[in-house]
Every structure is written in C-alpha cells, then in structure tokens.
Amino acid sequence: MxxxxxxxxxxxxxxxxxxxxxxxxxxxxxxxxxxxxxxxxxxxxxxxxxxxxxxxxxxxxxxxxxxxxxxxxxxxDVLGLSMLVEDINGHQAPGATESTVLGPFHLTESPVREPGADIDLVGGGEPCVVSGRVLSRDGTALPGALVDVWQADGHGFYDVQRPDAQPAGNGRGLFTADGEGRFWFRTCVPSPYPIPTDGPVGELLRATGRHPYRPAHIHFIASAAGHAPVTTHIFVAGSDYLDSDAVFAVKDSLVTDFAETDDPALAREFGVASPFRHARVDLVLERAS
Amino acid sequence: MxxxxxxxxxxxxxxxxxxxxxxxxxxxxxxxxxxxxxxxxxxxxxxxxxxxxxxxxxxxxxxxxxxxxxxxxxxxDVLGLSMLVEDINGHQAPGATESTVLGPFHLTESPVREPGADIDLVGGGEPCVVSGRVLSRDGTALPGALVDVWQADGHGFYDVQRPDAQPAGNGRGLFTADGEGRFWFRTCVPSPYPIPTDGPVGELLRATGRHPYRPAHIHFIASAAGHAPVTTHIFVAGSDYLDSDAVFAVKDSLVTDFAETDDPALAREFGVASPFRHARVDLVLERAS
Known part of the structure; x- marks a missing residue:
C-alpha cells in the first residue's frame, strides 16, 4: 500500500x-x-x-x-519497433547481407518454382530479371540454398490483398540455387505502395503528417545448411520514398540497381527480349554459430 | 534511410x-x-x-x-499505470482527500437519492451507515456539494456485471450535502472481489503469480462549486488484500474504520437497529485554481 x-x-x-x-x-x-x-x-x-x-x-x-x-x-512497423527488433536480432557480421523486416505479407509456403520462372503471373508491369548467388561470408557458393521471394504487383498489391484480381502465388516463388549457388527469376519491376491507412495506424500517420508509402522492393528469405538464414529486401535504386520508408526498413546496402540492359547475349541466356531491366543480388549468409 | x-x-x-x-x-x-x-x-x-x-x-x-x-x-490497472496517472494529475495539497483510480464501473449518471437512502437494494449483506461531511481545505463546510457513490454488492459484483441478479442502480447513489455539508447513506459492508480473470489480463496475472483481488472499498466522487472534484475510494480497515491490491490503488489515508457501534442515540438518528457498522468519512476538497 x-x-x-x-x-x-x-x-x-x-x-x-x-x-x-x-x-x-x-x-x-x-x-x-x-x-x-x-x-x-x-x-x-x-x-x-x-x-x-x-x-x-x-x-x-x-x-x-x-x-x-x-x-x-x-x-x-510505423513506430520503427519492428525494424529495431530486426536490428537487435539480425546478424551484423561485416560482408553478410543485412536483414530487414519480414512484413505482414509473407506466406509460410511460397510456391516452388523452377529457375528462371516468371513470378508475374498477371503481366502488364515492366519486365525484369533478378539474378544472383547465395554465398557464405568467405565467398564459397552455397549449392541448394533456398531463396524465398515475394513482392507486390505493378499496382502495389500483394496477391492476398487482391484475391479477385491476382491468382494465389502471384509475385511469389521458392527457388533452389544450382550447383554454383546461382538463382534467377523473371518478374515485373515492383512499385512503391502505401501501407493500409483505413484503420487507427492511418489516423496516426495523418496526425503526424507522415505519408504511408514504402519504396519499391522485393522481399527475400535466403537459407542454406550450416548458415543463419537472412530475411531481407532489395530496394529499387531511384525509387520514390527511399529516404522516408513508412516502416523505416531501408538500409543503404540493400538499395539495388535495376539497370536497363541491352546485352543480347544476356537476353538470350535469360530468354527475354533486349533491352530489359536487370537486378543482380548476391545473398551472403553467416555461418550458424 | x-x-x-x-x-x-x-x-x-x-x-x-x-x-x-x-x-x-x-x-x-x-x-x-x-x-x-x-x-x-x-x-x-x-x-x-x-x-x-x-x-x-x-x-x-x-x-x-x-x-x-x-x-x-x-x-x-494491473500494471499500475492507471494509479500513476491519477497520482500525476491528482490534487496533492496537504489535508485534502487523496485521490485514487476511477475504475471501470462508474456510470455517468448515478441515481439521485435522498439523504439516508439505502443503496443496498437487494439486502443480505452486513448493514452499515456511511456518514460524513464535504469540506473545503480550510475546514469550511460545503453545502450542496455532490457525493457520487458506487460499490460492489456483498458478493463482490457491481450491478452492471450481474444485470440478472441486481436491479440497475444497486450500490449506487448521487447524494447532495445538506446546509452544513453533511451527507449520509445506508448500504452493506462491501467485500473484496477479483477483477475479471478470463481474458489476457488474467493470463498475465497467472504468469506473474499474482492474485486478482481488490480489498473491500466504496468509490466516491465529491464535487462542489469553486473546488476541484476528487475521485477516490474508502477502503474497509482490516480487509484482506489491503497490502496487495491488484490495481495498486490503496493509500494509507483512505483506509477507513467500519466500526461496530452500539450508540442507541446514533442508531435512532440513522433509523437503524443497534449495533451497526459505521464508517465516518470527511471528503476535503481543494479550491479550484
């Protein structure tokens, strides 16, 4: 008392x-x-x-x-707590890919897809190729690594937000790296989108004069035997809102060039028309401790 | 970024x-x-x-x-935040009645009752009289002051929790002090009761090894022209849980003797059988600043 x-x-x-x-x-x-x-x-x-x-x-x-x-x-997310928890728990070893927030749109089971599959099942966006490798921090390739990918469509919506307009699994894929740790897929260049603003969090954003947008990005979870998995995004270089992500998830090292490429050999290798947008991303994992 | x-x-x-x-x-x-x-x-x-x-x-x-x-x-309440907010905002002038939490069971409109009315509409509890005065901090009586009262019944439930077993307004009354600032009413001695434990807060209490009980108390809001109103309780001296109120609302100065009284003149004045339990409480208000 x-x-x-x-x-x-x-x-x-x-x-x-x-x-x-x-x-x-x-x-x-x-x-x-x-x-x-x-x-x-x-x-x-x-x-x-x-x-x-x-x-x-x-x-x-x-x-x-x-x-x-x-x-x-x-x-x-909008109070930066989700990103902070990621920072506290993420693996920060120099050279390893930095982590960022999982976000609310990950599904436990992404559809298994073949290398090079097009995850844009609807079409209409700006076509691009994402390719890269999964590596250990010492540069060793990680054959058989899993690369789980998900992204919003060209209108800024995930499949689960628009079940009438997108087939389930649109913008999603679970890829397996080849014998040299390589993975690649085709998709459309993602666009920025607003987080939902029709609830209390939207009221909070309006009261604080903040916009609800996230810069354009593709989500990844990369995992491989003997290594700590990484949950991250790549952000499209030059996207609006890179300096004011509504959920504070941008890290400099994750901003990735989606360069227009007119290399006919590369276009032939990927089976796309030239020129095309091409993002190269290496996902570097830390050994499990 | x-x-x-x-x-x-x-x-x-x-x-x-x-x-x-x-x-x-x-x-x-x-x-x-x-x-x-x-x-x-x-x-x-x-x-x-x-x-x-x-x-x-x-x-x-x-x-x-x-x-x-x-x-x-x-x-x-169970994290002590409600009591802390009361402490931060309450009037703490020496000699004024200390405030405590409003709690979730106050109704905007308590039924207006005559002096001496019995607010125990069901009966069965231990009868008692509560009497006192509303005073300014300099000791001046405050005629016409309003005294809003609410309490749980002898089983530890408020009327709104048991609409089938208690008529609306049971345990509640809005009294007006007389020309000398005096008020009084009849009721039953309240008993300790548990806060609801069938939700997430109950889980939290169990995980922390805490009991859910509040010591026996009667709620008051006293208000008078030119003065800051006070929201408070009186606690029954000797009640279980005075040292471990689940919502941390007990203050020493609010613990009140509900003494057994066998003064026949007083019994006659109050129109009750002798002996009876009698709580005397002066509610002392600070001038509005």
Missing part, C-alpha cells in the same frame, strides 16, 4: 508484485516494460484525457485485426 | 519523422513514447519471438473489449 510522500512509489510496488513470476525472462521483460512505461507517463505528465485517448487507440487497433490484417504489427 | 554503424539509428529516424506532427503536445508524447519503447527493446534485447508474443497479447486484449468490458483499462 502506498503511503504519503515518503512511501514507496507505485512503480516500486508494481515491480515488487512481479517477484513471483515463474519465468525469469518474463519477469525481466515486465520489469523493464513497467519501468519505461511509468517513466514515460511521469516525464510527459500524461493527463487523464491523454490516457483515455491512448486506451481508445489501442482498443481500436486490436479490434481492427482480422485473419488477414494485423494492425498491431502495422503500428509496430 | 539507415546507413551502417555510423548512420542515424532507427530511433533517430522515427523521432525525425514526427517533426510534421500538427499538435505539439502529440509530437511530445509520441517522441517520448518512441524513445522509451525503443530503449526498452534495446535494453532487454527483445527477441522476435517475444515481439510476436507481445503483438499477440495486445491483439487479444483489444479483441476482449466489448461494450461492457474494457480489457486495456484492466491492463493499465
């Missing part, structure tokens, strides 16, 4: 109440959370009305979640 | 993105929130799995909210 000025603070009391937590890590997390939450309220002298607005905002955020929409992940 | 080690952190980027916020107070709050949220994640080295569990917990908390249940307020 809290006495007057000389007694323990409510923060001390809450922290003391956590002493019976069975899982020591949960106790550590809750203790840190309570200390920061209380420090925030004290430092900002949070009013009752502001507290009520926060309760209302969090409630609306929870109620906006459905089987196909996760508004709390979106909130974490 | 984040560079490598030498570039700005994602926290710096998020804070910078808030510069266009129209409302300066909102910018201040969001900046403080982001800094504390990120510091918490960094200091605790929050893992992806822990982040996912937190997202799932917050989502379930939002989805447990209904027209008659507010699980996010309950979460704020």
């Amino acid at each position: 809290t006495g007057n000025a000389t007694g323990p603070t409510v923060t001390d009391e809450v922290v003391a109440s956590l002493h019976g937590t069975g899982d020591p890590r949960l106790r550590e997390l809750l203790t840190g959370l309570v200390r920061h939450l209380h420090a925030f309220a004290r430092e900002s002298r949070l009013t009752r009305q502001e507290w009520e607005r926060a309760i209302g905002f969090l409630t609306a955020t929870g109620q906006a979640c459905t089987d196909t929409r996760q508004e709390f992940i979106l909130l974490s | 984040t560079g490598n080690a030498t570039g700005p952190t994602v926290t710096d980027e998020v804070v910078a993105s808030l510069h266009g916020t129209g409302d300066p107070r909102l910018r201040e709050l969001l900046t403080g929130l982001v800094r504390h949220l990120h510091a918490f994640a960094r200091e605790s080295r929050l893992t992806r799995q822990e982040w996912e569990r937190a997202i799932g917990f917050l989502t379930a908390t939002g989805q447990a909210c209904t027209d008659t249940r507010q699980e996010f307020i309950l979460l704020s």
